[in-house]
Amino acid sequence: MTPRRPTPSTPLSPADEHGTDTERQVLLDVTDLTVGMETDGERRTLVRAVDLRLGRGQTLGIVGESGSGKSLTARAIVGLLPAGLRAAGSVVYDGTEVIGTRERALRAIRGSGISLLLQDPFTMLNPLQTVGAHLTESLPAAARRDRSEAGKEVLRRLDEVGLQADVVDRYPFQLSGGMRQRVALAAALAGDPGLLIADEPTTALDVTTQAEVLRLLKAVQERRGMALILITHDLRVAFSVCDRVQVMYAGSVVEESAAADLRTGPAHPYSHGLLLAEPPVTHYVDRLVSIPGKVPSADDVAGRCSFADRCGWSTPVCVGSRPALVALDGGRSSACVRLPEIRHELTGEPDAAEHSPSAPAVRPGGRPLATLTDVRKTFRTTRLIGRSVTSTALGGVSLTIGEGESVGLVGETGSGKTTIARSLLGLVTPDSGRVLLDGVDASDYRRMTRAERRRIRRFVQVVFQDPYASLNPSLKVGATLREALDARGAAGDAAAGVADLLARVGLPASYADRKPGSLSGGERQRVAIARAVAVEPALLICDEPVAALDVSAQAQVLELLREIRRASGMSMLFITHDLSVVRQMTDRVLVLHRGGIVEVGDTAAVLDAPRHAYTRRLLGAVPGIEQRPLDSSRQEAGS
Known part of the structure; x- marks a missing residue:
């Protein structure tokens, strides 16, 4: 039996100078809100006994x-639950009960x-x-x-x-x-x-x-x-x-x-x-x-x-x-x-200061694994109104990733980060410039021999932002990983190889029999990482790999990538717009703006003392970094 909950504790503003009654200031009053569904004759509860009170x-x-019930609570408040879900309890908005009200009245x-x-x-x-x-x-x-x-x-x-x-x-x-x-x-x-x-x-x-x-x-x-x-x-x-926070x-x-x-x-x-x-x-x-x-x-x-x-x-x-x-x-x-x-x-x-250094021990890059020299790329798109529009994605970018090095690429959407990654992977062919991977000219994958393409596909792998887009939803995890092992030419027991890969990314061997749809976002991303490292690449490109994850799953995936790098010496190109992630994951960082590199240096040096105005703008936009009217200082994480 659910214990009786207290009256919602959200304080309301005091009566104004005209003596407005406090209760009249209550705009939303939610009491004992429960959301459930019935499947195969069995009732499942998704949200249980939520109370909240909000003043004007x-x-x-x-x-x-994810899975805490936040969005379902919101949809129940506005009367827009998905089909098959029902709300019970009370949601009173400005004196009108929402739950049980007919759709026509809800539209008002x-x-x-x-x-x-x-x-x-x-x-x-x-x-x-x-x-x-x-x-x-x-x-x-x-x-x-x-x-x-x-x-x-x-x-x-x-x-x-x-x-x-x-x-x-x-x-x-x-x-x-x-x-x-x-x-x-x-x-x-x-x-x-x-x-x-x-x-x-x-x-x-x-x-x-x-x-x-x-x-x-x-x-x-x-x-x-x-x-x-x-x-x-x-x-x-x-x-x-927000003035107040409810944690679900x-x-x-x-x-x-x-x-x-x-x-x-x-x-x-x-x-x-x-x-x-x-x-x-x-x-x-x-x-x-x-x-x-x-x-x-x-x-x-x-x-x-x-x-x-x-x-x-x-x-x-x-x-x-x-x-x-x-x-x-x-x-x-x-x-x-x-x-x-x-x-x-x-x-x-x-x-x-006591529990961690201000910066990791920077690994100096060894021999160059990947080099871009004056790479340029322009995209042309045709709009509905028939006009052709040209946009410059890369305006002459040069960079090098050394053996054992983790390099960060940061910048806003449209700055050219993903175009660099796709150029390295052969998914985009630069208009000009040169791309070298392990000494092979990879500027245009179509001009490479089959043997060179096979070699480079093993040399560089990628983890994308959304594992749903990169994992076949109809294939079980085991089948996906076996495909990667076959591409590597791995000998031995396939089942043992799959179990070893899953263990490497912190998942039980039983997950081999699951499909991506039955996994959480963090678990799917672990499978995507397992598939990428199965071929033992020298360079792993991580394109916003944690942008879609909850904060705890994000920390788990980032720590996993750090462990893989420590164990294998693998180089990484880490693409993100999150400077917190850059601080934790990279030795060196390049800041992109409108298709060009505006600042480059050791990660700690760039984030502690940025020289370019755009870098300072990126840092100033992080909630909690500066005391701005919107921002608040936040509790810093430690180990």
Whole structure:
């Protein structure tokens, strides 16, 4: 039986000078929200007994790993659960009950009451409609009646999100990721909602675009006096925007706190683990901290502490019954029965200077393994309106990767990072310049002999951002890895070889019989790494390999790559927009901007004392690095 939960502890603003009653300021009141589904006559619980209360103009962050129930909670609030899922409990928005309300009545609430901004703007924007058409149809009916006035209103909405009037006639594919997200935000705000729910709105964006979108989101929220729920797996993002944070795990809230209090002193071991799993950008750590295991289903941990199996402080008392969310001092709450005993261990930052050096011992590059000399690449695309557009991806790039060296490539989307990787892999042929791999001219793979191509395919391998795109979903893991072993010409027992590869990336041999769809994101990426290293390459290209992962899975994958490099001496080209990852993974870093290298040097030197204005801009966009109006200092991770 689920213990009785306390009244939601989110404080509301005090009565104003006219004596407004506090209860009238409650905009959203969620009580005992449960989301479940029925399969084969068996009911499964996905979200269990969530409470939250949000006042007008307040901001709340909902944080947790994938599978924690964050997005389902948001969709239940707005009445947009996927087919087959049902919500129970109570969701009251501005005095109106959402759960059980007919769809026709819910339409009156959506848009003008509650609006939803999703992670990927492509899911919100029709690729065949112009920006102007999107915003026009999102306006209230009264605003659409006069065509001339509607056009003026669209331009006003674009200006509010920082877009120029000439964007109105463009299609989504003609915009950058940040511009698309701004259009999606303008559409979400077109009905003037009292509450905006933003579900991972910056996950797919580079660091500077992320900072711009977060600033915009915060500015619009404050200017409108709008309530905001921000869903994210990145605590730094939540701290930069939100007044309060709820931490969810396995479908339940395990901690609620003011953002500032959670940042400096978490009150639950899971929150503590999430904080420590954040890789710091300010210094190198010897070992990246992660939370072992993965998030269980809500039903599997229904009668016990949901986090007990992954918690370093777990004792038999933790699994005897389900802990209630108990109110603490300072308007906080926690669902940890051992908190009075261990709270002093959850507070205070690790001493970075004592536990880790300021930088790793830099490995000087040995003989050159890969060399790019004055490589140039221009792409031409034809737009729907029939015009041919030319864009320069690389404007004369030269770089060298030495034996045993890890080199980072950083820059915003469109800076040329992935074009460099694809040029090395033969997926793009440069217009001019030269690419040398292990002494072989690989500038144009079509001109290489079959023997040279076979040799270079083994010499260089890649791990992409999305393992779904690189793993065949119809093949079992074992079959995928056997293909890689066959390509290497490995002799011996195939099953033993597969088991050895899985062990090397920290997965049990039984995973050979699974398909990618049954694995978590971090597990899929481990399989992708196992396949890449199966051929024993000299150079491994990692193209944003952790960008799509939760913070704990990210730490696990990064530490795995460090272990592989230490054991094998493999060289790496690490492509990322995350400077925290660059600090932990590379010896040397190259900063790209608009197709050219603007700064290069040892990683610690570049990040500690950047010389180029663009590098300083990248560092300034990292949440927590500088005290800006949006930012907050954050707890640094250590080992």
